[in-house]
Amino acid sequence: MPDVAMWRKALTVMPHISKQEWEGLDWISRWLIASRSAVLVMTFTSAAFAGVLALKAGALDPLLWLLVTVGLCLAHATNNLLNDLTDHWKGVDRDNYFRTQYGPQTVEEGFLSPGGLLLYAALTGLLALAIGAYLVWLRGETTLLLLGAGAFFVLFYTWPLKYIGLGEPAVLLVWGPLMVGGSYFVITGQGSGDVAVASLAYALGPTAVLFAKHIDKLEADREKGIRTLPVLLGERLSRSVIPGLLVGQFAVIAYGIGTGYFTPAMALTLLAAPGLGRVFAVTSKPRPDEPPPELPEGVWPLWFVAVTFAYNRRFGAWFLLALVVDVALSRL
Numbered sequence: 001m002p003d004v005a006m007w008r009k010a011l012t013v014m015p016h017i018s019k020q021e022w023e024g025l026d027w028i029s030r031w032l033i034a035s036r037s038a039v040l041v042m043t044f045t046s047a048a049f050a051g052v053l054a055l056k057a058g059a060l061d062p063l064l065w066l067l068v069t070v071g072l073c074l075a076h077a078t079n080n081l082l083n084d085l086t087d088h089w090k091g092v093d094r095d096n097y098f099r100t101q102y103g104p105q106t107v108e109e110g111f112l113s114p115g116g117l118l119l120y121a122a123l124t125g126l127l128a129l130a131i132g133a134y135l136v137w138l139r140g141e142t143t144l145l146l147l148g149a150g151a152f153f154v155l156f157y158t159w160p161l162k163y164i165g166l167g168e169p170a171v172l173l174v175w176g177p178l179m180v181g182g183s184y185f186v187i188t189g190q191g192s193g194d195v196a197v198a199s200l201a202y203a204l205g206p207t208a209v210l211f212a213k214h215i216d217k218l219e220a221d222r223e224k225g226i227r228t229l230p231v232l233l234g235e236r237l238s239r240s241v242i243p244g245l246l247v248g249q250f251a252v253i254a255y256g257i258g259t260g261y262f263t264p265a266m267a268l269t270l271l272a273a274p275g276l277g278r279v280f281a282v283t284s285k286p287r288p289d290e291p292p293p294e295l296p297e298g299v300w301p302l303w304f305v306a307v308t309f310a311y312n313r314r315f316g317a318w319f320l321l322a323l324v325v326d327v328a329l330s331r332l
Helices: 004-012 019-023 027-034 037-056 062-089 098-102 114-139 141-156 167-188 193-198 200-216 218-224 229-233 235-259 264-283 304-331
Strands: none
Touching (some): 027 062, 037 200, 037 304, 114 141, 167 193, 167 200, 167 229, 193 235, 200 229, 200 235, 200 304, 235 304, 264 304
């Protein structure tokens, strides 16, 4: 029987479950948990961003937007599955590594065999590729280049990019110009420099989330030889990067308003700004050795990433609302 309650849970958090609970789940719940679907909201928001900008230009094709959105979310899910498989093969998640503490790593914990997870990744990736192939047929060579770039990051983010301090810049590029700008091109058939710049207003958020996660597991990554950007920069400097990235979102929006690409309605995103207070408070101090008493049960060992992810969801909601108002004013 479909477990709709588990679907909702897997789409919002990374549920802690036992192998016995796993055995009783339907295949959709298993896929949602294995692919870490809770973080796919960031990809959905980028795709929604591209769709709203296409509407702003008077060139939205709802079917193409839907195909692009589904394809991007499937590609992100494929990356997550391959990430876990690669980390398992390289022994990264062995011995209660950070990843296995905040959510199930399905191979490491024996829920799936490596072959089973590879099958999940292959089927998910083939669906994403099939959508991409149709869009290439429809839009031509530029879309093929976009598809190739996306495939490169899906296959090589976990290794070697993440291992040499290029994972965080890759996320900024993917969730910004590549995902938003590329989706805009596929939907409208036109490229736009304004869209590429505007895409950074959201892409800085997922980049901050990844940065925060890598600070949380900085010591574990260093021990495993994974040289993420926070490992290279050190915790103290890296903690200051997170609020800088989030404040940068407002700077990009201000630039868009100043150039006339956005209407002043985009200032509505400032309603998300009070949430920055918590981010500033948390990142101003070193990571605690033990979970603070005020931290909700089940969150630890997430610390910097928990508060950054929560803020990113808040910002994303206000950002999309502001965009809708902006488009309404632009179309009028």
